[in-house]
Amino acid sequence: MKPVIEVKGVHKSFKTVKAVRGIDLCINEGQFLALLGPNGAGKTTLVEMIEGIQKPDKGEILIMGKKWKGNENELHQLIGLSLQETYYTDKLTVLETLKLFASFYNLPVERCLEIMDIIRLTEKRKAYVVNLSGGQRQRLSLGIALLSNPKILLLDEPTTGLDPLARREVWEILLDLKKKSNTSMILTTHYMEEAEQLCDYIVIIDNGEILKEGTLKQLLEDNNGENIVNFTLEEVHISPELLIGNKRFNIQWDAVTGRGEVVLSQLENELPEFLGFLHTNNLRIKHLECQRKTLDDLFTSLTGRHLHE
Amino acid sequence: MNSFFRYKQLLQLIITNFKEIVREPGVLFWGILFPILMSVGLGLAFTQKVNVVRKVAIIEEKSSSALHHDSISLKQYFQDASLAARDTVVDGTAGFTYTLLNDKLGNTTFIFLKTNWDNAMIWLKQGYVNVIMKETNGKVDYHFDPANSDAKLSYILLSGSNDKENADQIKPLTLSGTRYIDFLIPGLIAMGIMMSCMWGLSYSMIEKRSKKLLRRMVATPMKKSHFLIGMITVRVGMNFVESFLLFIFAAFAFDIRIQGNLPALFTIFIAGNIAFSGIAIFMSSRTSKTEIGNGLINAVVMPMMILSGIFFSYHNFPDWGIMIIQKLPLTMVADGIRSIFIEGGGFAEIAVSSLILTTIGIVFFVTGLKIFKWH
Numbered sequence: 001m002k003p004v005i006e007v008k009g010v011h012k013s014f015k016t017v018k019a020v021r022g023i024d025l026c027i028n029e030g031q032f033l034a035l036l037g038p039n040g041a042g043k044t045t046l047v048e049m050i051e052g053i054q055k056p057d058k059g060e061i062l063i064m065g066k067k068w069k070g071n072e073n074e075l076h077q078l079i080g081l082s083l084q085e086t087y088y089t090d091k092l093t094v095l096e097t098l099k100l101f102a103s104f105y106n107l108p109v110e111r112c113l114e115i116m117d118i119i120r121l122t123e124k125r126k127a128y129v130v131n132l133s134g135g136q137r138q139r140l141s142l143g144i145a146l147l148s149n150p151k152i153l154l155l156d157e158p159t160t161g162l163d164p165l166a167r168r169e170v171w172e173i174l175l176d177l178k179k180k181s182n183t184s185m186i187l188t189t190h191y192m193e194e195a196e197q198l199c200d201y202i203v204i205i206d207n208g209e210i211l212k213e214g215t216l217k218q219l220l221e222d223n224n225g226e227n228i229v230n231f232t233l234e235e236v237h238i239s240p241e242l243l244i245g246n247k248r249f250n251i252q253w254d255a256v257t258g259r260g261e262v263v264l265s266q267l268e269n270e271l272p273e274f275l276g277f278l279h280t281n282n283l284r285i286k287h288l289e290c291q292r293k294t295l296d297d298l299f300t301s302l303t304g305r306h307l308h309e
Numbered sequence: 310m311n312s313f314f315r316y317k318q319l320l321q322l323i324i325t326n327f328k329e330i331v332r333e334p335g336v337l338f339w340g341i342l343f344p345i346l347m348s349v350g351l352g353l354a355f356t357q358k359v360n361v362v363r364k365v366a367i368i369e370e371k372s373s374s375a376l377h378h379d380s381i382s383l384k385q386y387f388q389d390a391s392l393a394a395r396d397t398v399v400d401g402t403a404g405f406t407y408t409l410l411n412d413k414l415g416n417t418t419f420i421f422l423k424t425n426w427d428n429a430m431i432w433l434k435q436g437y438v439n440v441i442m443k444e445t446n447g448k449v450d451y452h453f454d455p456a457n458s459d460a461k462l463s464y465i466l467l468s469g470s471n472d473k474e475n476a477d478q479i480k481p482l483t484l485s486g487t488r489y490i491d492f493l494i495p496g497l498i499a500m501g502i503m504m505s506c507m508w509g510l511s512y513s514m515i516e517k518r519s520k521k522l523l524r525r526m527v528a529t530p531m532k533k534s535h536f537l538i539g540m541i542t543v544r545v546g547m548n549f550v551e552s553f554l555l556f557i558f559a560a561f562a563f564d565i566r567i568q569g570n571l572p573a574l575f576t577i578f579i580a581g582n583i584a585f586s587g588i589a590i591f592m593s594s595r596t597s598k599t600e601i602g603n604g605l606i607n608a609v610v611m612p613m614m615i616l617s618g619i620f621f622s623y624h625n626f627p628d629w630g631i632m633i634i635q636k637l638p639l640t641m642v643a644d645g646i647r648s649i650f651i652e653g654g655g656f657a658e659i660a661v662s663s664l665i666l667t668t669i670g671i672v673f674f675v676t677g678l679k680i681f682k683w684h
């Protein structure tokens with residue numbers, strides 16, 4: 001099957017910054033891909049190059065096998081997008097805004113009504129854009145992206161700045177779309193939950209480069225097989241040497257809070273062994289928890305920073 | 310199919326643009342009410358026979374009362390004044406007033422304030438009075454700056470007010486077409502075209518760019534030319550309505566008439582719109598900062614506002630200056646409209662200007678489009 005979008009060795013620099021430094025991507029039909037990275041990672045620059053808004057300094061971008069140059073009209077028809085920030089005209093209503101954009105694709109008014117239903121703004125169709133909440137505005141932006149039933153959807157931080165509820169509303173619209181169509185999507189975000197919830201393929205980028213990519217499962221499993229186990233003990237006064245200087249296990253112990261952390265590479269064998277070790281030392285477990293690895297942990301282990309820094 | 314597609318797109322662009330403009334409350338004020346208010350304000354200030362108050366400082370000779378209101382000399386001046394002299398006190402200074410009645414020039418009330426020389430000089434410097442009457446040996450001397458035409462006028466009125474014979478020679482200009490308001494209204498229409506294009510088009514374009522709306526719109530199959538044509542069409546339409554309303558108002562309030570050729574008027578109007586739309590597109594072709602846009606627009610608009618003879622004739626400038634001023638787009642539009650409104654002109658008077666204006670507009674538009682920043 002021919003890929004829907006191919007990005008090959010793309011570079012882009014601004015005066016002093018190398019925003020994108022050699023990125024390759026490949027998206028197939030129906031695939032939802034997340035570009036996950038902190039602010040300034042180069043996500044916007046990359047998607048805007050795919051959108052044909054910016055031109056790469058080096059490398060090639062093919063959409064349905066076609067370059068942007070000379071195919072603008074055709075490619076604009078295929079792509080629905082929402083930019084990181086767009087302020088639609090304040091004093092136009094939701095319906096009027098949709099009708100304007102629908103006219104660019106030669107779509108009938110019925111399609112606008114349909115879209116308003118999908119983005120759940122039918123009640124707000126006569127409200128001025130200026131009076132919409134942040135979440136409603138993002139949904140309108142999404143609605144405009146979806147108007148033409150695009151084969152390719154490119155969304156730049158569609159939920160940034162929204163509260164969890166409003167974010168979830170956007171997610172539901174996109175999950176619904178995934179079920180009902182074979183649209184391909186690239187979504188940029190710095191929320192790991194968003195990438196996890198919506199996308200089958202996640203590309204972690206930082207400083208204009210891909211750090212790691214794969215499905216969520218691949219990314220989390222392929223983590224040197226390390227598991228972090230947190231525990232607290234009934235006994236308060238323990239000699240720290242017993243835990244910290246331990247040769248068998250890599251234990252960290254905080255005497256003040258009474259919390260410990262141990263890194264185990266193989267839970268099945270090593271966890272019972274660890275429990276046995278505590279037992280033989282007459283230490284009773286009060287609480288034990290196996291920490292779930294997250295994309296943020298992965299990002300931290302790769303860069304030493306957090307996604308939200 | 311293809312042409313229908315474009316027509317629908319252009320129609321939507323025009324409709325939304327129109328709605329966007331009329332929903333902005335400022336539009337109604339700046340576009341329609343403001344020019345009318347300006348015509349009222351300036352029209353009344355310069356056409357009405359107004360009652361003027363002129364203050365004069367008088368300095369009496371000691372032990373004399375030659376300048377008292379009973380004095381022969383002043384009585385003689387004001388023998389025609391039908392309002393009798395009255396004693397008055399202005400800001401703590403004693404004096405008296407006389408009113409000269411004149412139904413053609415308007416009434417003039419003189420307030421004579423008694424003072425000494427030093428104080429009179431201070432008043433003069435402050436502009437509180439501009440003529441000092443000083444009595445020496447029973448005769449009255451007038452002290453004033455001859456370069457100050459207002460002072461000169463006071464002097465002429467005071468010294469010659471008893472000269473009844475000349476009164477019949479005054480023929481006030483009341484004929485339609487020769488008054489200040491006749492000069493003003495075409496200028497206001499020309500200014501309206503410029504302001505409306507420059508602020509309406511440039512500013513809203515820059516705003517759309519800074520809000521990333523421009524970027525979003527060109528990421529669709531929208532035709533860029535349609536976008537610009539839509540904006541310009543709406544703007545020209547609005548200009549037409551604004552000018553028309555101003556004219557209608559002036560026709561009722563001041564009895565303004567268009568004495569020349571209507572199609573020619575329409576031609577110069579459109580040519581002016583083309584010129585300023587082109588300039589506006591050019592001015593807004595690059596920047597995405599509204600502050601910079603502000604500065605750019607003012608840099609274009611301000612000099613023309615002052616030089617192009619909108620409010621006062623530019624014929625007081627030196628000759629070389631007039632040469633340049635007459636080449637400014639706003640001057641061409643204002644002079645063109647004026648020639649049709651008040652000189653009864655037709656195509657012959659506006660053909661060259663219209664051609665130049667159209668060319669200016671097209672050159673700026675095409676250049677602007679070449680360097681236009683959509684993203």
Ligand SMILES: Nc1ncnc2c1ncn2[C@@H]1O[C@H](COP(=O)(O)OP(=O)(O)O)[C@@H](O)[C@H]1O
Nearest residue numbers: 014015017019038039040041042043044045046
């Ligand atoms: N137009 C521009 N001019 C100069 N620098 C830019 C421009 N756009 C982006 N950058 C820089 O490129 C880097 C990547 O930015 P961006 O692609 O917006 O990151 P992200 O969307 O991941 O937050 C940042 O350092 C940013 O400052």
Ligand SMILES: [Mg+2]
Nearest residue numbers: 043044084157
């Ligand atoms: Mg970004």
